[in-house]
Amino acid sequence: MLAKYFGFTLIGLDGEVVEVEVDTNNGLPSFDIVGLPDASVKESKERVRSAIKNSGKRFPNHKITVNLAPADLKKEGAGLDLPIAMGIVKASSQLGDKDLSDTAFIGELSLDGALRGVSGILPMLISAREKGFKKAIIPSVNAKEGEYIDGVEIKIADNLKQIIEYAEGTGELKTVEKLSYNVISESVKYIDDVQFVKGQYVAKRAMEVAVSGNHNIILVGPPGAGKTMLAKCIPSIMPDMSFEEALETTKIHSAAGKLSTEDGIVYRRPYVTPHHTASRVAIIGGGNSSKPGIISLAHNGVLYLDEMAEYPRSVLESLRQPLEDRVITVSRAKASVEYPASFMLVGSMNPCPCGYYGTKQGECKCSSSQIIKYKSKVSGPLMDRMDIRINVESVKYDDLTDKTNGESSEDVRKRVNRTRLIQRERFLGEDINSNAEMGERHLNVYCKLSKECEDILRKAFDSLKLSARARSRILKVARTIADMELSQDIEPKHLLEAIGYRSEEL
Amino acid sequence: MRILNEDERALIFLDSFENIEYKHKKALIELYKKPSLIRKDGAIISKYFQSVQKPQLEKQLLLALNEEGYFDCAVLNALKGADDVVTLFSDDYPEELKHIPTPPIVLYARGNLSLLKKNKVAIVGSRKTQPLYLKKTEEISNELANSDIVIVTGIALGADTYAIKGGLESGKVISVFAGEVGKVYPTTANDLANKIIENGGLILSEYPCGRVPRVYSYPARNRIIAGLSKGALIVSGEENSGARYTAGYAIDYGREVFCLPYGIGQNGALCKNLIKSGAVMVESAREIADCLNLALKQETTLDLDLDENERAIYALIKQGVSSADELAEKSQIAIYQIISALGMLELKGLIVKDFSGNYGALK
Numbered sequence: 046m047l048a049k050y051f052g053f054t055l056i057g058l059d060g061e062v063v064e065v066e067v068d069t070n071n072g073l074p075s076f077d078i079v080g081l082p083d084a085s086v087k088e089s090k091e092r093v094r095s096a097i098k099n100s101g102k103r104f105p106n107h108k109i110t111v112n113l114a115p116a117d118l119k120k121e122g123a124g125l126d127l128p129i130a131m132g133i134v135k136a137s138s139q140l141g142d143k144d145l146s147d148t149a150f151i152g153e154l155s156l157d158g159a160l161r162g163v164s165g166i167l168p169m170l171i172s173a174r175e176k177g178f179k180k181a182i183i184p185s186v187n188a189k190e191g192e193y194i195d196g197v198e199i200k201i202a203d204n205l206k207q208i209i210e211y212a213e214g215t216g217e218l219k220t221v222e223k224l225s226y227n228v229i230s231e232s233v234k235y236i237d238d239v240q241f242v243k244g245q246y247v248a249k250r251a252m253e254v255a256v257s258g259n260h261n262i263i264l265v266g267p268p269g270a271g272k273t274m275l276a277k278c279i280p281s282i283m284p285d286m287s288f289e290e291a292l293e294t295t296k297i298h299s300a301a302g303k304l305s306t307e308d309g310i311v312y313r314r315p316y317v318t319p320h321h322t323a324s325r326v327a328i329i330g331g332g333n334s335s336k337p338g339i340i341s342l343a344h345n346g347v348l349y350l351d352e353m354a355e356y357p358r359s360v361l362e363s364l365r366q367p368l369e370d371r372v373i374t375v376s377r378a379k380a381s382v383e384y385p386a387s388f389m390l391v392g393s394m395n396p397c398p399c400g401y402y403g404t405k406q407g408e409c410k411c412s413s414s415q416i417i418k419y420k421s422k423v424s425g426p427l428m429d430r431m432d433i434r435i436n437v438e439s440v441k442y443d444d445l446t447d448k449t450n451g452e453s454s455e456d457v458r459k460r461v462n463r464t465r466l467i468q469r470e471r472f473l474g475e476d477i478n479s480n481a482e483m484g485e486r487h488l489n490v491y492c493k494l495s496k497e498c499e500d501i502l503r504k505a506f507d508s509l510k511l512s513a514r515a516r517s518r519i520l521k522v523a524r525t526i527a528d529m530e531l532s533q534d535i536e537p538k539h540l541l542e543a544i545g546y547r548s549e550e551l
Numbered sequence: 552m553r554i555l556n557e558d559e560r561a562l563i564f565l566d567s568f569e570n571i572e573y574k575h576k577k578a579l580i581e582l583y584k585k586p587s588l589i590r591k592d593g594a595i596i597s598k599y600f601q602s603v604q605k606p607q608l609e610k611q612l613l614l615a616l617n618e619e620g621y622f623d624c625a626v627l628n629a630l631k632g633a634d635d636v637v638t639l640f641s642d643d644y645p646e647e648l649k650h651i652p653t654p655p656i657v658l659y660a661r662g663n664l665s666l667l668k669k670n671k672v673a674i675v676g677s678r679k680t681q682p683l684y685l686k687k688t689e690e691i692s693n694e695l696a697n698s699d700i701v702i703v704t705g706i707a708l709g710a711d712t713y714a715i716k717g718g719l720e721s722g723k724v725i726s727v728f729a730g731e732v733g734k735v736y737p738t739t740a741n742d743l744a745n746k747i748i749e750n751g752g753l754i755l756s757e758y759p760c761g762r763v764p765r766v767y768s769y770p771a772r773n774r775i776i777a778g779l780s781k782g783a784l785i786v787s788g789e790e791n792s793g794a795r796y797t798a799g800y801a802i803d804y805g806r807e808v809f810c811l812p813y814g815i816g817q818n819g820a821l822c823k824n825l826i827k828s829g830a831v832m833v834e835s836a837r838e839i840a841d842c843l844n845l846a847l848k849q850e851t852t853l854d855l856d857l858d859e860n861e862r863a864i865y866a867l868i869k870q871g872v873s874s875a876d877e878l879a880e881k882s883q884i885a886i887y888q889i890i891s892a893l894g895m896l897e898l899k900g901l902i903v904k905d906f907s908g909n910y911g912a913l914k
Contacts, residue, residue, distance in 0.1 A: 246879040246886040247908075266907075396906055403682070403906030405873075413678045413708045417739060436908025438874060504898050526887070541894030542887055 048135035051149050051178070052128035053169035054120040057335065057382030058296050060169030062149075062176050063125060064114040067132030072108035078129070080113030083121040092123075093130045095156040100206040105137035119380070123153035124163040127182070130154055130205055131212070141213045147179040150208075151187075158205040162186035164302030167295050167309075170194045182208060182218065189309030190299060191221040193292070226288045230312050235281035237274070239457060240450040244440035248275050251435045251546055253457055256283050257464040258525030259479035261368070261390040261430055263353070266437030267407065268400045272393040275437065276349045279391055280314040281454035283346070284465045290345045293385060297344055301337050315346030317388075321355040329363050330375040335382045338375070340367055343388040353392040354422040361427055364390065368430050371482075392431065394423070406439060432481060432518045433546040460529065467528045480525045485517065492520040498540050505544050519543045552630065557587035560626050562638045565589060566657045567629040567759045568615075571608055575599075576656055586640060590622060629759030632733020633659035643667060651778040651804050655757035658775075659732045662753040666701045666725055670845055673703040673776045674717075675797045676710025676786035677821075682905035684811060685713045686913055687834075688786045690900075692717025694836035698848040701725055703780050705772065706740045710786045710794075715743060715752075722751030725779065729772040730764035732756045773797040781843050782807035784833065788821030795821055798830070807842060809833045857899075860884055860892045865912065868902055873909040 048067045053060040076090050097104045111129055113120050128150040134140050151169055153161040166187040171194065173181050180198045183191060191199035200218035202208045210216030239249055248264065248271075255262040256279060264272040286294070294311045298304045304311070319328055319339045330338030340348055350356060367373040371387035397416045401407035411419075468479050471491065477483065483491065494502065502519070505511055511519075520535075523543035527535045555563070565576055565586070580586055582595050589596070593613050600609035615621050630636065637644050637658040645667040648654050674692055676684070688710055692702050696718035703725045704714040711726075718724035724747055730736055732754050735744040747754060757775060758768065773793065777783055777800035785808065788794040798821070801808050808830040813819030826832050833839050840847035857865060863882055872881055875893060879886045893910060896902045902910045 244876050247875040247890065250886045250890065403909075405907070405909070409679070414737065417708075436906075438876070438907060438909075440876075501895075501898065505894075508898055508900060537895075538888070538891040541891035541898075544894040544898075545890040 046136050046138055048132045048140075050128040050131045050135070050145065052125045053149060053151055053173065054118070054122055054125065055165040055168060055300055056118070056380065058168055058300050058337070058384060060165065060172035061118060062172070063118070063120055063128075065125065065128040065132050066112040066114065067129065067136040068110050068112075069105050069107040069133075069136045070110070074106045074108065076109045076111075078111045078113065080111075080116045081119045082113060082125075083119060085123050086113070086120050086125055089123060089126045089129055089154070092126055092154045092156060093133060096126070096130055096154040096158040096205050097134060099156065100158040100204065100209060102134050102139050102209065103137065105133065107137070109133060109136070122163060122165070123161075124151045124165070124169070126154040127152035127160065127205070127208070131208065134209060135212075140209065143212050143214055145212060147177075149173045149178045149181040151181065152184045152202070154205060160184040160186075160202055160204055160208075162306070164304075165300045166190040167194075167292075167299040167304070170197060170199065171292075171296070173197055182211075185219070186306060188221050189306060190295075190304065192224040192309040193226055193288075195223060224309075226291065226310070226312070229310070230285060230288075230291070233285075233312055235278075235313065235454060237277040238281055238454045239278045240453040242271070242275060242278060242451070243447055244444035245271065245275065245437065248435055248437050249451070251433055252279055253282060253461065254522060254525055254529065254542075254546065255279075255391075255433050256389070257461050257529055258432075258468070258522065259389060259465075259481040260432035260522060260525065261392075261481070262433040262435070263392040263394060263428075263431040264435060264437050265394050265396055267395060267404045267439070270437045270439045272437050273349075273351055276318075276347070276351075276391045276393065277316065278454065279347050279349075279389070280316045282457040282461055283314045283389070284458065284462045286312060286314060286345060294345045297337050297341050297384065301342060303342060315343050316349065317343040317346065318349040318351060321350075321352055323360070325357070325360050325363055328360055329367075329373060330382075330384055331377055333377060335375045335377045335380045337384045338373070340364065340373060340386040340388060341384040344385045346388060347391055348388040349391045349393075351393050353394045354419055358422065358424070361423060365426055365430070390430070392423075395419075396436075404438065429514050429518070432522050435546060464525070464528045467531070480521050480528070483517075483521055483524070488517055488520050492524050492535060494520075494535060494540075497537055498535055501537055501540055501544075509544070509547075511547065515547055519547055522546055552634065555626075555636070557590075558585065558640050559636065559638045560622075561586040561589045562640065563626050563629050563636065563657050563759070564622055566757075567625050568612070569762065571612070573653060573656075575603065575605070575608065577653070578603075580639065580656065590616065593617075628761065629657075630659070631760035632731055633661060633760070635660045635664055637664065637667070645779055647671070647780065648775070648778045651774065651800075653774065654778070655775060657757065657759070659756050659759065660753060661732045662748045663722070663751045664753060666723065666753045667779075669699060669701045669723070670843075671701040671703050671725065671780045672839060672843070673780035673783035673797060673801070674710070674714035674786060675704055675773070675776060675783065675794045676714075677788045677792045677794060678707050678709035678711075680710045680713075680787040681911075683903045683911035683913065684787050685710065686903040687811060689713040689717040690913070691784065691836045691839070693720065694847065695839065696721045696723040698836075698840065698846065699723065700840070700845055700847075703727065703776050705729070705776065706735065706737075706744060708737065708739070712740065712743060714786075715747060718752070719746055719750050722747075724750075724752035726752070726754050727772050727775050727779075728754060728756040728758070728764070729768040730756065731758050731760045731762050733760060734763070736764050769793055770796040774800045777801040777806060778804055780806060781845075782809055782839065784809040784811070784839060785822055785825060785830070786811050787819055789818060790820045790824070792821050798825055807831060809839055809842070857896075858892075860888055861895055864889060864892050865896055865901060868896075868910050869912045873911060875908070875910070878910075 167190045185201040199221040367386040373386045396402040397411045402409040523540045526539040692714045701723045702718040705711040773796040783801040810822040
């Protein structure tokens with residue numbers, strides 16, 4: 046007898062429907078799975094056998110063939126255990142005739158028949174909805190991921206037995222209750238809040254400018270100056286995450302298996318800080334099944350590279366293209382996958398290897414060639430993408446003991462939201478969303494300078510020896526500062542402030 | 552390369568022996584009266600080296616002289632990478648340099664030799680000069696060079712580089728190398744060296760082709776920098792800085808030594824010590840020119856048209872408040888206004904931002 050159920054497998058960030066056909070024939074008892082299964086799918090044989098046995102059903106003593114269609118799609122992950130098991134039970138005539146063709150089955154089985162969690166549930170559910178499935182049965186551990194998916198009735202189960210009872214009509218499954226995203230997004234709290242950062246007025250202002258225009262920022266300062274503390278606060282002042290952004294980010298986290306079981310959706314902007322020994326594959330993505338890397342986990346959030354000069358050159362250089370295109374295509378032998386990677390890059394660096402070059406706290410003991418070598422580790426083209434560069438110095442003791450709190454992140458975020466809105470309206474119909482993404486063409490249209498401003502910029506060029514690249518960086522930042530003040534035109538004061546944040550030619 | 556006369560060629564030949572000490576070369580030149588005779592008469596060489604008991608040097612020099620083609624080859628090799636040479640016997644050998652006790656026998660040159668005839672001032676300092684002082688160095692150098700006073704310096708990072716940058720515009724720069732003129736050390740200064748030549752400046756060295764800078768060739772090079780100049784401005788340095796040699800030579804040769812001022816608790820020990828022992832403290836190109844009786848072009852007037860915020864911040868910086876955060880606390884002006892005011896002050900050339908984001912008043 047032939048049985049057919051639907052399961053899902055993950056290709057990159059998208060769930061793909063897999064039709065699981067099971068047929069039992071007379072012949073020597075055997076169990077074959079065809080249709081490009083990977084190792085974890087092939088191994089499901091053993092899990093399915095025991096799980097069926099331990100769920101009160103009989104494992105048929107027949108020649109069993111399982112076909113996973115479409116046949117040309119590589120299937121991976123243990124999520125197909127459940128539809129295979131259901132198929133076998135049904136094919137051996139141990140199940141009623143309930144029509145389950147509009148139901149998707151996702152879940153891994155353990156030997157005793159319990160249902161284990163699977164990574165990538167969210168993208169699978171999204172694609173189930175798109176493919177017109179009415180119901181989905183998922184492991185109860187993954188229940189949270191179903192809370193925000195409308196249009197599909199999501200049922201959860203603890204073990205195979207419950208599902209079999211459900212299919213026989215003798216039992217019911219719990220349905221996941223839907224939650225509204227607005228409720229959760231409004232209650233977002235960040236642990237690191239700018240109101241607890243003492244002193245550091247310039248840094249705080251520069252961070253607000255950077256976030257407002259989505260500019261990348263680099264913090265330079267001696268050890269212990271508070272660079273990491275500042276960077277940690279950046280997500281808290283970034284604009285509120287829209288549902289689409291949250292869903293997109295969650296998809297990536299779900300596919301990478303990094304989603305916490307408490308939250309079904311990533312509603313805080315991610316703050317990702319890879320250690321400097323992380324490999325290029327870990328950062329960019331890849332491995333033999335083209336997994337998303339750290340930069341994709343930082344999608345819609347902050348990628349913080351502490352001690353930027355300590356990262357291998359190859360890792361830093363590989364960031365250039367995603368910084369430009371905001372996506373990364375990971376091509377490997379098995380698959381070529383495009384992952385979104387739109388993140389704000391925040392870097393920190395010491396001014397020299399010993400950390401004290403030009404600072405007030407200590408005396409630098411590095412030779413000039415050491416300093417040049419250290420700085421040259423971050424290449425010019427990458428530095429060009431850092432629109433804002435500021436120096437961070439340790440705060441004074443008086444500031445530390447100051448009990449008054451500054452402005453809270455929430456207040457700053459409100460302003461940032463407003464500034465981002467201005468930009469979105471301005472770039473309506475363009476292919477960009479923020480000032481930082483402006484190219485030469487946009488600069489000519491949106492950053493027209495008055496005579497006075499042009500004079501200032503020319504003067505800055507001569508006296509500060511700025512490069513042509515520095516010009517476009519300054520213009521972009523000046524545009525953001527003007528937006529923050531709701532000014533239509535870039536005024537001299539905006540331009541001058543932007544000059545204050547220029548990145549030095551290292 | 553122009554055609555060299557026999558005297559010049561003989562001096563280049565003699566000078567090219569690295570292992571013969573300067574004093575022996577100098578003595579031989581004095582004994583021969585006319586250098587070209589070295590090639591013809593080996594007797595004086597023998598007599599001299601026997602008298603100073605250096606038979607192996609005698610042997611080496613005579614062998615080289617007698618070997619067919621060695622002389623021409625040595626001269627040609629020494630000249631590689633150089634555009635021209637000035638020897639102790641040339642007419643265009645700089646007058647100031649002749650008066651020092653150990654004038655270089657040959658100066659290999661790239662670039663514009665006519666600069667040697669002009670008034671020259673040395674500007675030297677440490678590689679770790681603070682940005683405020685670098686800016687000052689550049690400004691002084693620029694003003695002097697624009698008034699047809701040639702800047703003499705090395706090519707190291709820091710003070711030397713900024714002294715060169717200041718003079719590049721008018722091309723009145725002489726950079727003296729501690730190795731051959733054809734190779735720039737540090738290599739990062741390659742671009743700068745090319746710019747010196749393009750803008751009509753001059754690169755000098757007493758070392759022939761193939762000689763790399765050594766620890767001892769820097770102090771020796773500094774004697775040329777001091778020797779070429781009417782005065783030497785020491786912009787920075789600690790007790791053990793190389794600039795102390797330049798200052799020492801300048802004092803020995805009776806040239807004026809100028810120093811930029813450093814405050815209490817600041818580094819700059821070399822300048823402080825020099826000032827204590829009688830060097831002239833200067834803050835502008837005008838003071839240097841006046842002291843040396845050189846004419847200086849009308850200096851540019853300061854743009855002091857400041858608005859209220861700028862004036863308040865400038866005053867605070869002059870009081871020693873250096874970081875923008877501190878300025879925000881002391882002035883009660885909003886931080887974004889402070890940053891833009893600082894930008895304006897920087898553009899007007901009144902303040903300088905250093906590597907760590909601290910500001911200092913330039914004027």
